[in-house]
Amino acid sequence: MSVSAFNRRWATVILEALTRHGVRHICIAPGSRSTPLTLAAAENRSLIQHTHFDERGLGHLALGLAKVSGEPVAVIVTSGTAVANLYPALIEAGLTGEKLILLTADRPPELIDCGANQAIRQPGMFATHPAQSLALPRPSPDIPAKWLVSAIDNALGNLHAGGVHINCPFAEPLYGEMDDTDLAWQQALGDWWQDEKPWLQSALTLRSDAQRDWFYWRQKRGVVVAGRMSASEGKQVAEWAKTLGWPLIGDVLSQTGQPLPCADLWLGNAQAVSELQQAQIVVQFGSSLTGKRLLQWQMSCEPQEYWLVDNLTGRLDPAQHRGRRLVDTVSGWLEKHPAEKRQPWCVTIPRLAGQAWQKVQASRETFGEAQLAHRISDYLPEQGQLFVGNSLVVRLIDALGQLPAGYPVYSNRGASGIDGLISTAAGVQRASARPTLAIVGDLSALYDLNSLALLRQVSAPLVLIVVNNNGGQIFSLLPTPVNERERFYCMPQHVHFDHAAAMFGLGYARVSDWETLEQALAGAWRMPSATVVEVVVNSTDGAQTLQQLLAQVSHL
Incomplete structure (x- = not known):
C-alpha cells in the first residue's frame, strides 16, 4: 500500500464532503503534516484557496470570510502549536455564530506522548469551544469511505452555529505521486462523486414558534x-x-x-x-x-x-x-x-437624543478621535462596508456616531478581543469584493501587524484607518490607578506605521487634520488596493471628550 497516496485519497473525501455543506472558501497555512489536506484542497475546483503564514491571522481571515458569506469556511493547519493559534478565532466564532471548520493535521497516535517532534495532544484541546468535534482515526483502507463521509456529514449537519474541530492524523510518508492504490476504496462511494448533496443528510432546524399573545x-x-x-x-x-x-x-x-x-x-x-x-x-x-x-x-x-x-x-x-x-x-x-x-x-427620549446629537456636533470641527467617530458616516465608501475594531474606537462610534440604515457593519464583538482585527477585515473584504473601510486602534494594529500581508490581495479599495492615540486609551475611561495607568495599562509604544505599510507594499498616509484626511481618503478610494491611513491624535482627548459629553447630556 502507498501510504502517501492513500492519505491523499482520505483527504480528498474529507474536502469533497465539506463542499456538500456549502464550504467555498478554505484558508491554508504552510506545513508538512497537513500536506494531504492541502493538496486535496488545491485540487478541488469548488474551493477558493486563501493562504497566510500566521495561523492566528489565518483563523481570523476565515472568520471574516464567514461573517460576510454566511457560509461555513474551512481552515487547514499543520500539527503542534499551529493548531493552538486558531483558538482566538474559534472562541469568537462560538460567541457570534460564524461557522468555522478547523482541519488540524496531527501525528498518528503512536507518536503522541513519547517525545516525538511537533507532537501534542490535539483531540479535545479546544475544550468546550467547538460546537462539534470529530477525532478521525489514522487513514486506513480497512475503514470504509462511507464511514468517513457520514462522520463528517453528521458533524456538519448538526452544526447550528460556531466551530467544528476535525482532527486528522496522518502517518508518513506524506509526499509521493498518486497511483491507483486503493482506488476502489474511493470509488465505493459511487455516484456520490457526481452528486452535490451530502452522503448523510440531516434536517436540523431551530426556530421558535409564533408567540400567540x-x-x-x-x-x-x-x-x-x-x-x-x-x-x-x-x-x-x-x-x-x-x-x-x-x-x-x-x-x-x-x-x-x-x-x-x-x-x-x-x-x-x-x-x-x-x-x-x-x-x-x-x-x-x-x-x-x-x-x-x-x-x-x-x-x-x-x-x-x-x-x-x-x-x-x-x-x-x-x-x-x-x-x-x-x-x-x-x-x-x-x-x-x-x-x-x-x-x-x-x-422625552427623542428630545434628549436630538439635544445630545447637537452637543456632539458642536465640536465636530476639532480634530480628534471622538470627532472622527462622529464623522465616520461621512467617510464611508459608496456601496461599501465598515469594519470596526474593538476597545475605544467602537465605543466612540457607538456613542457619538450615526451610521446609515442598512449599511453593512462588521466587528468582532463576541469576545471583543483586539487580536486578529486586520485579518478579519481582510476576510470581510475578500468575501464581498466591496470597498471596505476598517478602523482600529494603534495597539490593535500592532497586535495583528503581520496580517498587513493579507491586504496585498484585495479585490476593491480598502482603507485601514489606524487611530494612533499612543496606547490603550480605553483604560483612561476606567478607574485604573493613575500612577500605574501608563506603564501597566495604556502601554504607549511611541511608534508610527509608515514602515509597516512600506514593508508590505501598501499605500500610506499620516494625517493630523480633516483636510489631509479627506484628501487621503479621496485618493485611496480611487485605487484598487489597500491604503493605511494613520490618524495621529492626542492620547487622552477621545476619552476626555466622551466623559465631558456624558456630563453635559446627563444635566439636560
Missing part, C-alpha cells in the same frame, strides 16, 4: 433594543419599531440607522431612564451590545416581559430577565410577529 403585547408600551444583525434585518427592525411607536435603542452593529442617536449619552440622563421605566415589554434583537450605559440600563430594567430574539442558542442575557429566549433569525421572527400601527409613547 403577541397581539396583546404589541398594544403595550414597548422598547426595542437592537444588537448585532445583518444590514437587511437592521432596516426591517427599524421600520417595525417605528410602526409600533416604540423607541429603538440601536447598537453600532445594528445597522438600524440608530434613529435615536447617542444612546450611550442620553441613557446617562435620569429623565430618559425614568421614561423607559414605563415600558411594559422590551424586545431585544441580537446580542453583543456595546454601549456601557445601555448595558447598565439593560441590567437594571424590570419590564413585565423581556424577549430576546437571536439565531444563536443560549441565554445571551447577562441580566437574567424574566421573559422569553426566542431562537430564530430576526427576519423570520419579524415575519411571524407583524407590527400594528400605533402612536409613539415616548416624548
Whole structure:
C-alpha cells in the first residue's frame, strides 16, 4: 500500500464532503503534516484557496470570510502549536455564530506522548469551544469511505452555529505521486462523486414558534433594543419599531440607522431612564451590545416581559430577565410577529437624543478621535462596508456616531478581543469584493501587524484607518490607578506605521487634520488596493471628550 497516496485519497473525501455543506472558501497555512489536506484542497475546483503564514491571522481571515458569506469556511493547519493559534478565532466564532471548520493535521497516535517532534495532544484541546468535534482515526483502507463521509456529514449537519474541530492524523510518508492504490476504496462511494448533496443528510432546524399573545403585547408600551444583525434585518427592525411607536435603542452593529442617536449619552440622563421605566415589554434583537450605559440600563430594567430574539442558542442575557429566549433569525421572527400601527409613547427620549446629537456636533470641527467617530458616516465608501475594531474606537462610534440604515457593519464583538482585527477585515473584504473601510486602534494594529500581508490581495479599495492615540486609551475611561495607568495599562509604544505599510507594499498616509484626511481618503478610494491611513491624535482627548459629553447630556 502507498501510504502517501492513500492519505491523499482520505483527504480528498474529507474536502469533497465539506463542499456538500456549502464550504467555498478554505484558508491554508504552510506545513508538512497537513500536506494531504492541502493538496486535496488545491485540487478541488469548488474551493477558493486563501493562504497566510500566521495561523492566528489565518483563523481570523476565515472568520471574516464567514461573517460576510454566511457560509461555513474551512481552515487547514499543520500539527503542534499551529493548531493552538486558531483558538482566538474559534472562541469568537462560538460567541457570534460564524461557522468555522478547523482541519488540524496531527501525528498518528503512536507518536503522541513519547517525545516525538511537533507532537501534542490535539483531540479535545479546544475544550468546550467547538460546537462539534470529530477525532478521525489514522487513514486506513480497512475503514470504509462511507464511514468517513457520514462522520463528517453528521458533524456538519448538526452544526447550528460556531466551530467544528476535525482532527486528522496522518502517518508518513506524506509526499509521493498518486497511483491507483486503493482506488476502489474511493470509488465505493459511487455516484456520490457526481452528486452535490451530502452522503448523510440531516434536517436540523431551530426556530421558535409564533408567540400567540403577541397581539396583546404589541398594544403595550414597548422598547426595542437592537444588537448585532445583518444590514437587511437592521432596516426591517427599524421600520417595525417605528410602526409600533416604540423607541429603538440601536447598537453600532445594528445597522438600524440608530434613529435615536447617542444612546450611550442620553441613557446617562435620569429623565430618559425614568421614561423607559414605563415600558411594559422590551424586545431585544441580537446580542453583543456595546454601549456601557445601555448595558447598565439593560441590567437594571424590570419590564413585565423581556424577549430576546437571536439565531444563536443560549441565554445571551447577562441580566437574567424574566421573559422569553426566542431562537430564530430576526427576519423570520419579524415575519411571524407583524407590527400594528400605533402612536409613539415616548416624548422625552427623542428630545434628549436630538439635544445630545447637537452637543456632539458642536465640536465636530476639532480634530480628534471622538470627532472622527462622529464623522465616520461621512467617510464611508459608496456601496461599501465598515469594519470596526474593538476597545475605544467602537465605543466612540457607538456613542457619538450615526451610521446609515442598512449599511453593512462588521466587528468582532463576541469576545471583543483586539487580536486578529486586520485579518478579519481582510476576510470581510475578500468575501464581498466591496470597498471596505476598517478602523482600529494603534495597539490593535500592532497586535495583528503581520496580517498587513493579507491586504496585498484585495479585490476593491480598502482603507485601514489606524487611530494612533499612543496606547490603550480605553483604560483612561476606567478607574485604573493613575500612577500605574501608563506603564501597566495604556502601554504607549511611541511608534508610527509608515514602515509597516512600506514593508508590505501598501499605500500610506499620516494625517493630523480633516483636510489631509479627506484628501487621503479621496485618493485611496480611487485605487484598487489597500491604503493605511494613520490618524495621529492626542492620547487622552477621545476619552476626555466622551466623559465631558456624558456630563453635559446627563444635566439636560
